[in-house]
Amino acid sequence: MAFSLTSLSKSLSSLLPSQHSLPNLPQNPPNFAPPVSLSDPKSTSIRLSSCLTTPAEETNAITCPSLAYANTLFFKSGHYNVQVVVADNEAEDKLLGRFRRAVFKAGVIQECKRRMFFESSQEKKKRKVREASKRNRRRRPKPKDSAQSKEETSKKDDDEEDGDNWELPEGDLPY
Amino acid sequence: MIKYGKPILKVGSRRNGRSSAQKSARRIQKGVIHVQASFNNTIVTVTDVRGQVISWSSAGTYGFKGTRRGTPFAAQTAARNAIRAVVDQGMQRTEVMIKGPSLGRDTSLRAIRRSGILLSFIRDVTPMPHNGCRPPKKRCV
Numbered sequence: 460m461a462f463s464l465t466s467l468s469k470s471l472s473s474l475l476p477s478q479h480s481l482p483n484l485p486q487n488p489p490n491f492a493p494p495v496s497l498s499d500p501k502s503t504s505i506r507l508s509s510c511l512t513t514p515a516e517e518t519n520a521i522t523c524p525s526l527a528y529a530n531t532l533f534f535k536s537g538h539y540n541v542q543v544v545v546a547d548n549e550a551e552d553k554l555l556g557r558f559r560r561a562v563f564k565a566g567v568i569q570e571c572k573r574r575m576f577f578e579s580s581q582e583k584k585k586r587k588v589r590e591a592s593k594r595n596r597r598r599r600p601k602p603k604d605s606a607q608s609k610e611e612t613s614k615k616d617d618d619e620e621d622g623d624n625w626e627l628p629e630g631d632l633p634y
Numbered sequence: 635m636i637k638y639g640k641p642i643l644k645v646g647s648r649r650n651g652r653s654s655a656q657k658s659a660r661r662i663q664k665g666v667i668h669v670q671a672s673f674n675n676t677i678v679t680v681t682d683v684r685g686q687v688i689s690w691s692s693a694g695t696y697g698f699k700g701t702r703r704g705t706p707f708a709a710q711t712a713a714r715n716a717i718r719a720v721v722d723q724g725m726q727r728t729e730v731m732i733k734g735p736s737l738g739r740d741t742s743l744r745a746i747r748r749s750g751i752l753l754s755f756i757r758d759v760t761p762m763p764h765n766g767c768r769p770p771k772k773r774c775v
Contacts, residue, residue, distance in 0.1 A: 544755055547752060568735045577770065
């Protein structure tokens, strides 16, 4: 039992840094408190506050492995998309920058604009194509083009040489 | 389904005769600042932790009319004035809940920060449907 637990904890710890590096992962606060019992509100709220004040200034929040791709999180105080924990002596600009980056990562404003008006299936397709091209352009900017150009020039040379059939074939006649 | 997970006790107005007196004498140290930043206006509401409204202000209440309500400067003034009213009542720690896509979000946050009130969290609570109601048709402008 103990062995399995340690292996579990190791796997979880290995998961956490990799999750931080994922671009699409929204910064969500830790503990998922399962559907709340109304009987003791105080204790759960205390637990909440103590857990959420532990992360350092630099980290926005710790991701919970089980909710890696959840955009919203249900907490005692309601649903939210993004949470930023504020330290008291943090600079105003830095805080604002942090919040804006978190919101951008979560894609809140984009999503909101998209849902303002109805988009038909055609428009949806166009949007998806645009997004995909943006994503692919970012990942493969140049090496593909240089390889292609080399291939094209070599092909052209070969064609010119082979397409010209005016000269007699080399070698003696078979008879 | 209880929205905020906390049972808000319904007390009849007759039973609780001292409600008006209680309101003015209440000193609340912890609260929540809700900022609803839409494209046409920004509304800043200060509530207590349970969600009961203490005071509110908006860009429209401070002389801005029409298109100027939606500007970030208007959001800034609304936030500043809302907090001024509440700091007198002794509010120290607040959370900030921001809702809506607008330019007023950042400036109102800046104004809140500058007013000297301590912030514990900043949350974005823009409501996201899980593909629910059909939104209105596109505008042909």
